[in-house]
Amino acid sequence: MGRDEHDCPVCGQRVTTVVRRYKTLGAWVPKWVAGPCRNTECEAYADPAAETAAGPGPGPRSGAKGGPAPGNP
Template identity: 65%
Template structure:
């Protein structure tokens, strides 16, 4: 199975793929997104121990 890797939009370095989730029709659905950039020379760099800024269990898509 071949998957495209995610890259940092600022520096182009490959980044990890992380799982977020959102609720669709009452069920939690996984959403695979690009993780934070770990290149210390990049403008979008996120320190290894830094928080993602999201609450655990909070969905990434707001239901309306």
Template identity: 70%
Template sequence: MDSDERVCPVCGQPVETVIWRHKTLGAWVPTWVAGPCRNRACAAYVAPAGAREPEEEQPGAEKDVTADEHAPGPTA
């Protein structure tokens, strides 16, 4: 395992080290490589898994309404 700090090739910011593995002679061998860039200003930016970009609310746009909210209530 090497202790070199990995950097993004585009912006030069530090990136995390991730482990890939490949099979050699029937055994899985770990390989440490640079992970994705998390710098939002970088052209090589990759959003974290499960993260969503903030959605811009457009003026005049209506909220989604389910049919249950407009269904008539029970009559007596």
């Protein structure tokens, strides 16, 4: 596999590794990618407070298949 450590493509500072996932052949597969840059002087800087205010992102869809049948509690 690839390196365990990632660098910011703009400033070159070491960044954390985060897990993203993608679906292939019906299964979710993890992919480790570079996280946001925390260098305040970098053009690609990502403010941690802005990220938490935006939320973690889309989660499981509500109302998807697998709920109770109509008329059953």
